[in-house]
Amino acid sequence: MARHTARDLRSENRFEVLHALFELGPSTRQELARHTGLSPATVATLVTEFLSGGVLHIAAVERNTGGRPQERLTIDPDRGRIVGVDVAETYVDATVYDLALGALGHGEAALDEHENDPDYVVDGILRVIESAVEDGGTERERIIGVGVSMPGHVHPDTGVSVFAPNWDWHDVHIEKMLEKVLPVPVYVDNPLKAVILSEMWFGVGSVVDSMAVVNLGTGVGAGIAIDGSLLRGTTNNAGEWGHTLLELDGRQCRCGRRGCVEAYLGAPGLRTTLAEIDPEHPTLRQSRQRDFVEAVADGLAAGDPALTGLARRTSRYLAAALGDLVNLLNIPSVTLTGWTSDALAEWLVPALRDELPHHVMPGSLPGLTVEPSRVPGNAVALGMAAFTLQQFLTRLGLASPAGTRPRPDPDHGIDRSRQGQRL
Amino acid sequence: MARHTARDLRSENRFEVLHALFELGPSTRQELARHTGLSPATVATLVTEFLSGGVLHIAAVERNTGGRPQERLTIDPDRGRIVGVDVAETYVDATVYDLALGALGHGEAALDEHENDPDYVVDGILRVIESAVEDGGTERERIIGVGVSMPGHVHPDTGVSVFAPNWDWHDVHIEKMLEKVLPVPVYVDNPLKAVILSEMWFGVGSVVDSMAVVNLGTGVGAGIAIDGSLLRGTTNNAGEWGHTLLELDGRQCRCGRRGCVEAYLGAPGLRTTLAEIDPEHPTLRQSRQRDFVEAVADGLAAGDPALTGLARRTSRYLAAALGDLVNLLNIPSVTLTGWTSDALAEWLVPALRDELPHHVMPGSLPGLTVEPSRVPGNAVALGMAAFTLQQFLTRLGLASPAGTRPRPDPDHGIDRSRQGQRL
Incomplete structure (x- = not known):
């Protein structure tokens, strides 16, 4: 039986706060606690962690008569850059985002539907990422991760395209192929998981x-x-x-x-x-x-x-x-x-x-x-960027003293700590 | 957005412990903590609550060399009786259970598929409960609740059969009709919810x-x-x-x-x-x-x-x-x-x-x-008995100092505290 451990709750709470910041815009700790239903102490701990990781910054300090000054917090868009990539049967589409998931640059190219060599597809992905990076004027060393959606059955923990019927692929190690060339973490998933994540964060999920x-x-x-x-x-x-x-x-x-x-x-x-x-x-x-x-x-x-x-x-x-x-x-x-x-x-x-x-x-x-859907832009690319942001936050959490090492779920061999199972 | 509150967690933990007792049989507090993944302190609190409510009793005390005596706990089957009723298009089937959900007595009768008067159906339910009670030699005052599954669309919070196409029923207040006659709490739900609860507790859910x-x-x-x-x-x-x-x-x-x-x-x-x-x-x-x-x-x-x-x-x-x-x-x-x-x-x-x-x-x-399914007996009746047991435990919790009053879910008007949303 799957169990909710303190670790799971911690990750969930972290994503709740992030999610609230996307929904509310710049917010005080009190507003975040009210919106998420988390205790003020939990919100304070997470905000401290986020501030020290540079994910949040203080947008304003409000001084109300009589009360303590209130800090209004917001995601620091300039903490890093994320690339979200939508690989479909007929095209590749990539978007560069800031850390607040604002789009900065875009690239796309057609894929020949009848060409199924993994090297051809990987080459297409790399070229389109390159053109999105150039379009956004992005400094490469600021990219903190790349999220790539692949059609078919994908195993996000191993980064393997288990089966892609359109290309007749079986067990193609797509994440490994990309990480050989890209000097940042790459996350691979399936478009259905990407679009629902987008919808939860930026669509009817509110x-x-x-x-x-x-x-x-x-x-x-x-x-x-x-x-x-x-x-x-x-x-x-x-x-x-x-x-x-x-x-x-x-x-x-x-x-x-x-x-x-x-x-x-x-x-x-x-x-x-x-x-x-x-x-x-x-x-x-x-x-x-x-x-x-x-x-x-x-x-x-x-x-x-x-x-x-x-x-x-x-x-x-x-x-x-x-x-x-x-x-x-x-x-x-x-x-x-x-x-x-x-x-x-x-x-x-x-x-x-x-x-x-x-x-x-x-x-x-x-x-x-x-x-x-009212999700703006390419919902698949945005969803993969959101996944990548989650992973970044999870890694931040690992570095903090209270964090514990995520471990694979013994039931299914899928490391759920990498997947933002619950937002 | 739905939120997990401390109250939800408390109910869930309560059901986890109960579920573990069904799976493990007589268990020590340590065994319950290990099986559920809950902290020893949480298990100790819940066990104390269950013992004072008479739901558990001490089956044995083991004295190991050197250690403290270990109490082995079990559900007290004789704390009360529960009736589970499966009302289908063509029959009514009722079973009387002890509190450990062991079957004690059974009754059934055919329903005329072409007769759709609610009074006819209610009368059939009451007669079959009566014959199950007699079959089990059950003292009526020991019955703590009755769970009734009705075909069609049921609203468990209001106890209303919203729509039953087989009888062309719309908004029949079935729970109210039964509670007029039966001097105990009645819970109404749909057979699909009953069978999955049975499967989670007594089937592949292990x-x-x-x-x-x-x-x-x-x-x-x-x-x-x-x-x-x-x-x-x-x-x-x-x-x-x-x-x-x-x-x-x-x-x-x-x-x-x-x-x-x-x-x-x-x-x-x-x-x-x-x-x-x-x-x-x-x-x-x-x-x-x-x-x-x-x-x-x-x-x-x-x-x-x-x-x-x-x-x-x-x-x-x-x-x-x-x-x-x-x-x-x-x-x-x-x-x-x-x-x-x-x-x-x-x-x-x-x-x-x-x-x-x-x-x-x-x-x-x-x-x-x-x-x-390997669930024994009538899975619908057993599932409704399990629901009724959950409700009984929830009410026990209400009487305890730490309990808070369950309130209806503002989103959907369904009082989830009555439904064992999560086991």
Whole structure:
């Protein structure tokens, strides 16, 4: 049985304070204690630790009549730089952030979907990091860590891409390959874990503590948080909503099974639906996925009837598949993210909302919100930067006298101390 | 945001100690501290509280050479009696337990599936409790509480059956109706919450802390635990796996949607499948669901080819639907319970295990166990008895000087202090 030890609580409390600072902006110790529900003594200890690690600085000192001067604390953005990287099937996208997770520089490049050599992918990652660093005018020695999201099944503790079906990768030591070249700690995880972390820190996480964020791109999946904790599952493989059934024995999915949600809602699935509606439609001539989806958005804006039919059918598939997610988990919030969502949400969401009541159980419908994520920028890159910040704070804690060494969870072989299991 | 307060921790610790006593049997304070990971001081405080409340007694005193005498503690079964009641679409089943949740007496009666008057159902519940009490030779004044599981959407805080589709009930105050007649506290919940509590206390919960238990009867659903916490969802409606899709636009489900898992795996769904295989099959003449399922089991034992086909198709549906559950949650354990499972598991499980690898993602398959639940007796009644025991302990804690009054959760209106959210 997993147990909450004093160490876990300490890390959790640390992240609670950090989280509160992101939500509240510059705050007094009292405000942090009130917002987090932690005791003033705990907040004082953590603030002292953060101040000595240079993570916080004093933004202002307020002198109220009669009382002691109150220090207003804030994250020191200049304590370091973090790079968040979103590696997808068709592109690499990197952002340089300051320590307060403000974006400073950005880089991106297309990946050839048909090239699966790990060296090719690693080379692409390094080049895009380089261009983001240049774009931000970042001094390299100030980078404290790099967080990289990789598609497929990733083991964050070992930094291994266990299985990436799009490249047919098995057990590729991606973190090791990157750390050979980059002189800073590298953290690897899966986009579903990254987007839910973003949502918890910078999206609906400020109002709910259970939620799903659905990532729509080449593949589709859901990041899930329950009662304020990211759901990882036994092997960090939770959230594979894209590989739940829409239709037993339906369309062939690239996972090998038939009828998965992804075969209908992933970008190639949209193409299949359009081909069913009109096999001669000119948009089908776009061979690259992102060009195809952009052309669909353009055609929808122009009122193309076949594409309007595509949007209607896709909204219905999405409503059905989100209905399953809500019926199973009874969560109060689902947000949409990913590049397909960015391009098509304005066409999909209104019809989706009309369809949802036909798929969600009546008892789970009141109060349910379904909306595009309001997390700014690339939610995957931001989530990986947030992971990297957590790791940095955990390492800071290790250096402090009260800290103890994190050790791997004996149950599952995943070192949860590296993963911010609970924020 | 939900916050863990000292009060929550206190309740959790209390349940941890109780849980350890169920797992370990008579134990010393040191053994309890080692097993739970709680500090010796915390265990000592809780044991003192339990001893003064009469929940524990000293089973033995061991005198080791040189050391202090060690008290071996155990739950005092005779501190009181608890009744657990499983109300289903077609029957009521009640068990009287001692405080250590040993079964003392049992009663059951059929319910007319076509009669939906709340007074008829309440009368059935009272009669079956009466016969269980008589069967166990129980003195009525020793009963400390009654836990009743009701089908459909239940609000445990208000004791209201919010919606029961089988009876077309809306907002029936079932707890109030029962408490008018029964002179003890009554707790109402949903069978999915009851079966997962049973599984956590008396099933695979001793080896894993995330799991699902799938309940197969007239309706089907899943009780879910994540990291040792029962998943309730925002409105206590989580676990409606029976109303996730097997096939978009497939069979009509009684929930109004088409293609839900329940339309294939609920007892009426089995009948539909058999009618598709052989519309003239004699087993279809059994008009009552339980008679039908028993006749299927008998026919399978006799090697009936149509029924063998039914079992094969049902196993495949079950594998597909469990695959979705595992792909989404990446849990290491699924157990099967409910009267359909009791009757048919030996025919379904071997084929189910063969089919599962076709439906579960490779990364979620290693270490996954799928097996009939080993929880003894009626898991729903036992789970409701466990809830009632938790409530009893919570009330004991209230009487102690250190206890504080539980208050409703301002987020959702569900008083989590009554629900054993975390065990």
